Amino acid sequence: xxxxxxxxxxxxxxxxxxxxxxxxxxxxxxxxxxxxxxxxxxxxxxxxxxxxxxxxxxxxxxxxxxxxxxxxxxxxxxxxxxxxxxxxxxxxxxxxxxxxxxxxxxxxxxxxxxxxxxxxxxxxxxxxxxxxxxxxxxxxxxxxxxxxxxxxxxxxxxxxxxxxxxxxxxxxxxxxxxxxxxxxxxxxxxxxxxxxxxxxxxxxxxxxxxxxxxxxxxxxxxxxxxxxxxxxxxxxxxxxxxxxxxxxxxxxxxxxxxxxxxxxxxxxxxxxxxxxxxxxxxxxxxxxxxxxxxxxxxxxxxxxxxxxxxxxxxxxxxxxxxxxxxxxxxxxxxxxxxxxxxxxxxxxxxxxxxxxxxxxxxxxxxxxxxxxxxxxxxxxxxxxxxxxxxxxxxxxxxxxxxxxxxxxxxxxxxxxxxxxxxxxxxxxxxxxxxxxxxxxxxxxxxxxxx
Ligand code: NI
Numbered sequence: 001x002x003x004x005x006x007x008x009x010x011x012x013x014x015x016x017x018x019x020x021x022x023x024x025x026x027x028x029x030x031x032x033x034x035x036x037x038x039x040x041x042x043x044x045x046x047x048x049x050x051x052x053x054x055x056x057x058x059x060x061x062x063x064x065x066x067x068x069x070x071x072x073x074x075x076x077x078x079x080x081x082x083x084x085x086x087x088x089x090x091x092x093x094x095x096x097x098x099x100x101x102x103x104x105x106x107x108x109x110x111x112x113x114x115x116x117x118x119x120x121x122x123x124x125x126x127x128x129x130x131x132x133x134x135x136x137x138x139x140x141x142x143x144x145x146x147x148x149x150x151x152x153x154x155x156x157x158x159x160x161x162x163x164x165x166x167x168x169x170x171x172x173x174x175x176x177x178x179x180x181x182x183x184x185x186x187x188x189x190x191x192x193x194x195x196x197x198x199x200x201x202x203x204x205x206x207x208x209x210x211x212x213x214x215x216x217x218x219x220x221x222x223x224x225x226x227x228x229x230x231x232x233x234x235x236x237x238x239x240x241x242x243x244x245x246x247x248x249x250x251x252x253x254x255x256x257x258x259x260x261x262x263x264x265x266x267x268x269x270x271x272x273x274x275x276x277x278x279x280x281x282x283x284x285x286x287x288x289x290x291x292x293x294x295x296x297x298x299x300x301x302x303x304x305x306x307x308x309x310x311x312x313x314x315x316x317x318x319x320x321x322x323x324x325x326x327x328x329x330x331x332x333x334x335x336x337x338x339x340x341x342x343x344x345x346x347x348x349x350x351x352x353x354x355x356x357x358x359x360x361x362x363x364x365x366x367x368x369x370x371x372x373x374x375x376x377x378x379x380x381x382x383x384x385x386x387x388x389x390x391x392x393x394x395x396x397x398x399x400x401x402x403x404x405x406x407x408x409x410x411x412x413x414x415x416x417x418x419x420x421x422x423x424x425x426x427x428x429x430x431x432x433x434x435x436x437x438x439x440x441x442x443x444x445x446x447x448x449x450x
Contacts, residue, residue, distance in 0.1 A: 050116050050126070061102040062095045064088065066112040069126055076153065080126065083144055087112060087130050098135040108134040119198045120236040122151045123161075127197060141214035143206035145195040157192045163228040164191035171225060172205065174393040175218050178349050178368030183210050200237045221435075224394060249394040249423045252431040253278040254369060255402035256307055256345065259286050259293035266408035268300050274415045279428040280402065281307035281345040281367075282337075284329025291336035298337035303427035306330050306341040306364065315350045323358055330362070343367045343428055367428050369399035373410075376401050381410035388414055392421075395435055397428060 050069045057064040068084055071077040091110040095102060102108055111131045118124045125147040133139035147156045158164060169188055173180065180188060187193070187207050195206040195215075203225050207216040226234055253271075258264045259282055271278055280297050282304060287294040298304055308314065309329040314322045326344065333341050344364040346355055351366060359366050371391040375384045384407065388398060400407050418425075426434065 052114060060107070061099065062091075062108040062110070064091070064110045066110070067114045068112070069114060069116065073153065076148065076155075079155065080128075080146060083128065083146075084112060087132075087142070091132050091134070094132065094134045101135055108132075109139075117197060117199070119147060120233055122236070123147055123149050123156055125197050142208050143195055143215040143217075144208075145197060145206065147196070147198075158194050158196050159191050161198075161230050161233045162225065165228075168225065168228045170391070170393050171228075172218060172220060174370045174395045175220050175224075176370065177366075178351075178370070179372065181210065184216070198233075198237070249421070250426050250431055250434060251392065251394070251396045251398060251418070251423050252426055252428045253398050253400060254281060254305075254345070254367075254428060255279070255400050255407075256281045257286070257311065258282060258402035259290045259297060260403045261290050261293055263405055263408050264290075264293050264297065264402045266405070267402045267411060268296060268302075270408070270411045270415065271302070272300060273412075274419070276415060276425040277302055277427050277430075278425070279303040279305055279343070279367075281305040281343075282329075282333050282341075283307050283311055284309040284332035287329075287336040288332040294333070294336035295338075298339045303343070303429055304333060304337050304339045304341050305343040305345055305367065305428065306333060307345050308347055311347045313348055313350045314346050314355050315352045319354050319358075322354060326358055326362065326364075330364075345369075365432075367397065367432075369397045371396045371398045373398060373400050373407075375404055375407045375410065379404055379406045381406050381413070384410040385413050385417065389417060392418065392423070394423075395431070397431065 050071070052067050053070050054065060054067040056066075066084060066088075068080065071080065088110065091108070095108050098108065109132070113129045113131075114126060116124055116126050125145050127146075128142075128144040130142045130144070131139050132141075148154070149156050162168070169191070172188065176184070184207065187210065195208070197204045200222060202222055203220045205218040205220070207218070210216045222237070229237075253276070255264075255267060255278060258280060264280075267278075280302055282294060282297075284306070294304075306326065306329050308325040309332070310325065312321075312325060314325060317325070330341055333339070342364055343366075344359050345367050349368045351368075356366060370393075371388060373384050373388050378384060378387070384400075392398070400411075402408075
């Protein structure tokens with residue numbers, strides 16, 4: 001018999017709905033504020049003396065506020081003007097489509113902000129941030145960057161200043177939370193189209209139209225991409241190659257779906273022999289069934305995460321059952337291990353806003369992976385090792401399962417190989433705080449999915 005869980009009978013009364021709507025509104029406003037906030041560095045005299053001009057249009061059904069740089073050279077100005085024109089056209093089309101709902105106190109808004117930032121000695125980037133609010137709670141956000149080489153008076157695309165081969169793209173992939181979706185995979189294929197800014201600390205990429213929440217911002221610490229940068233560019237970034245921890249290659253191993261009475265102990269043995277910490281995303285139902293195995297994982301010093309109670313796709317079961325799947329599992333894991341799981345990996349990596357909200361409300365952060373070992377599919381030690389070896393990069397979170405004996409078979413070789421390549425191992429939480437410390441940025445808020 002399952003114990004009755006007090007959360008089972010939750011209904012969502014009107015006030016809860018109101019609070020959720022309220023939060024959505026506040027969130028929308030926060031995005032708006034973010035959208036119109038100026039980069040502090042661009043206040044006053046901008047680098048290279050670019051002036052900006054703001055134009056406002058005020059109509060019955062909409063307003064437009066557009067800030068743009070004043071550039072005399074029409075050859076340089078054209079692509080900027082064309083982009084603004086395209087945004088305006090898109091906005092006015094949406095205004096037209098929503099004519100019925102607009103007017104009488106409710107208007108649509110287009111806000112385009114712009115700033116400039118110096119990248120290297122000879123290049124600077126003009127960054128546009130466009131925010132359209134037409135008929136929805138959340139606006140449509142786009143980021144567009146133009147990087148200009150001042151001495152040669154021409155625009156610079158990312159492939160002009162660095163090697164953008166498959167290996168470099170793999171480094172970018174490791175900075176994404178989870179597997180890139182189809183749109184992201186497409187976007188990753190074309191580095192010439194990427195929106196980017198570069199400084200001595202990081203390469204920051206902005207991908208539009210990947211997520212509904214707005215541009216996906218990916219920040220890559222400078223030391224991860226230094227090998228790919230042109231030497232001249234790297235020098236002008238004034239980055240001291242020696243001093244920034246090149247050679248520190250940390251990754252996190254994660255084991256899902258256990259604990260399992262046969263496989264988990266084998267995995268613990270190998271980890272112990274190599275003195276390597278890992279993270280175990282347990283199913284509540286398994287922890288309840290095998291509490292001693294669950295407890296031994298915690299006692300060996302590994303991090304314990306929540307992988308829900310019965311491994312259902314959370315996006316398909318409704319809010320009430322979602323809460324149940326997460327909280328019942330949490331209780332069972334605490335019961336068996338005496339550890340409170342503060343990270344949650346949703347089965348199949350399936351996430352929506354409800355999953356994010358429930359995770360946040362319960363003080364857990366969502367963790368996906370960047371390298372899928374495919375151990376669940378291949379069930380072959382050699383295949384597991386070749387996949388991981390191919391995909392591994394510093395900062396990677398590797399997905400494995402402590403329920404297949406072939407995964408335990410693969411582990412000794414996997415650890416030996418990665419150790420030889422100079423990789424070191426951390427738990428997921430340790431790795432995340434390390435990466436967060438490296439990529440702390442004064443600009444903009446959080447990474448959208450972080
Ligand atoms: Ni799983």
